[in-house]
Amino acid sequence: KAGVTQTPRYLIKTRGQQVTLSCSPISGHRSVSWYQQTPGQGLQFLFEYFSETQRNKGNFPGRFSGRQFSNSRSEMNVSTLELGDSALYLCASSQLAGGDNEQFFGPGTRLTVL
Amino acid sequence: GESVGLHLPTLSVQEGDNSIINCAYSNSASDYFIWYKQESGKGPQFIIDIRSNMDKRQGQRVTVLLNKTVKHLSLQIAATQPGDSAVYFCAETSGGYQKVTFGTGTKLQVIP
Numbered sequence: 001k002a003g004v005t006q007t008p009r010y011l012i013k014t015r016g017q018q019v020t021l022s023c024s025p026i027s028g029h030r031s032v033s034w035y036q037q038t039p040g041q042g043l044q045f046l047f048e049y050f051s052e053t054q055r056n057k058g059n060f061p062g063r064f065s066g067r068q069f070s071n072s073r074s075e076m077n078v079s080t081l082e083l084g085d086s087a088l089y090l091c092a093s094s095q096l097a098g099g100d101n102e103q104f105f106g107p108g109t110r111l112t113v114l
Numbered sequence: 115g116e117s118v119g120l121h122l123p124t125l126s127v128q129e130g131d132n133s134i135i136n137c138a139y140s141n142s143a144s145d146y147f148i149w150y151k152q153e154s155g156k157g158p159q160f161i162i163d164i165r166s167n168m169d170k171r172q173g174q175r176v177t178v179l180l181n182k183t184v185k186h187l188s189l190q191i192a193a194t195q196p197g198d199s200a201v202y203f204c205a206e207t208s209g210g211y212q213k214v215t216f217g218t219g220t221k222l223q224v225i226p
Binding site for chain 1: 157
């Protein structure tokens, strides 16, 4: 069974631009969560989607948004990029929503904002 | 607000020794705890989990201990191997939502 895939793996953008990252969960998994990982803040929860609905959201500004499609694939978008948005963005999928379901992480997308 | 923190940022151990990685959490409502391993260039990988109604759980070469009284979690790795070198994160969730709070991470270095 294929794991969680994320595209692109690396991305370089400039301040003010916007970016869209994609995540394909493991087949059969309906929950997708997004995390931001930086050396200073560690791993921080962005949001979680289940059956195309956002179930939970972390403490990030409205520039960060996401969506989930009927095939469970998910995208996240960051508008008006800032230097501080440079990070590794991780996607994780699980079969069901709920905090006690094992999450499987993808390799991440490394975003660099210049 | 709630936080999950780690006591030591870096831990160096000799190959074959046992490793103990500690984690403190502050949310008394936390009911599910997970340890993840992250190798360079990869996403976190699930190691072992434990629910708040348990105080110990064992896996293959790993044991997680939970002390709810002092809000402390530890990961024990037996007979540490070079392949165990990675960053280890503790994480917790509370309630029925898929919101996971991660600790800051401990880097485990295995000395051959």
